[in-house]
Amino acid sequence: MNQAQVEFVLRIADDSLILGHRLSEWCGHGPILEEDIAMTNIALDLIGQATSLLNHAAALQGEGKTGDDLAFLRFDRDYRNLLLVEQPNGDFGMTMMRQFLFDAYRTILFERLQASSDEMIAAIAEKSLKETKYHLKHSSEWVIRLGDGTEESHARIQESLNTLWRYTNELFYTDAVDEEMHRSGILPDLSDLREQWEDTVNRVFQEATLSIPTNNWKQEGGRKGMHSEHLGYILAEMQYMQRAYPNMEW
């Protein structure tokens, strides 16, 4: 088993799973029916990505576990998602801002991962990229619409940006895991990730008439299993059935 490779796949998988969970909390509560459908659809894409990636991580581990075991029986300190994706939904603008900041990063990541030497990762990236491009189109349109909509919507979405900005530095977090992945060709070159991401973000914020916070207060830790207090509650809910009724088929 390649420990770094498992770790690397879990990071991408957990981002999809936790953000998918957050979006699914909106189901039935959206501001308009069309957005209820869109958010559920995006949640479904993310849960699908998480399933493929977790199954792959379980296979790489070779311990006889399944993707479900990794989703439902790992504790929060073993979860590897970004802090950004576990942040609460807030209002619709907060959810769209969180989604946009993430989608802008995810699109670049999946584009590159199509060339991964791990064929399974490359295949998942190729399929997921199609979905993620649509998610980015959807979230950036909403950021622009809310930013350049009414005075109230502008103030609200600017506030969401101010709140979430501190979690964006973690998108570019790298450590020994990434270095090893680069060396083995599993993770293609991403040295321009931040630059590419900033291009998208700046372009959209300009059109949305939003300003990037000057506060450079940065939060990270998710990639190492140091999460915010929110993740524990997400897992308590998500894992309830498997914890309460262990070892059963559903």
Add this chain to the structure above:
Amino acid sequence: MKEVNITEMERKFQEKIDQDIKIEPKDWMPDDYRETLIRQISQHAHSEIVGMLPEGNWITRAPNLRRKAVLLAKVQDEAGHGLYLYSAAETLGADREETIDDLHSGKAKYSSIFNYPTLTWADMGAIGWLVDGAAIMNQVPICRCSYGPYARAMVRVCKEESFHQRQGFEIMMTLAKGTPEQKAMAQDALNRFWWPALMMFGPSDGESKHTAQSMKWKIKRSTNDELRQQFVDVTVPQAEMIGLTLPDADLKFNKATGHYEFGEINWAEFWEVVKGNGPCNKDRIDTRRKAKEEGLWVREAATAFAQKRAARKSA
């Protein structure tokens, strides 16, 4: 003179119906026909939307990734059905916003079944199997409804409902052959949802005030009691097949008629829930109202943005 014309138009209208010619949005139709359809279609749309809530309640707690994805897809289908149905109602001149306001004020009804709580995972099985099963019984005949847009919407809805029914039955089957705890969970869900599912067909024929006219207009193709009987006949053997017991001591097969006879429905409970006194009526409406109120700023922003863009384009 005018009266004669209307009588003549009504006669021609009924002739079309009798010949199974579909009525389309721009065709002349009696006011009562239009109103009956608006009431029925918007009630149906509201049921889809309110129906997202009891199942949405378990998405974040689904026991594995496959079940989570299937449940998400199912609830998304329901939102989609709501959308087609609101659109079908719009072809009759019903404004979507006003229709939704009628739901929130309590003026418009929706299927009573969604006023019962979903307490365990097995309820996802019971709802798919029984509630979607009953919905299919109700809706398949509407695919032949005289009003074109409603009939066509229903063809697509029914295809998806039959998938929903199968996934629900599969959940129940898995639980029924699982551990004793799982089987008990499935039995408990069946006990709670069986009678409300039978109530989904509405009051018995003698009590149903709309049936006769709706049948004449071919909006409705079978009576409530006929559909209810059909549902019982199909569902009882399914329950037996997976080893669950229906909560009805009077249930028995009548060899002479070829139908199951079943006990008396608690109509007092039915009317209480219809009146708004079911366990979740208040929660469901409050939730929908809250979603609308909290989304107001978003809708206003979208409108303002569209106006700004249009103004910039024409400038």
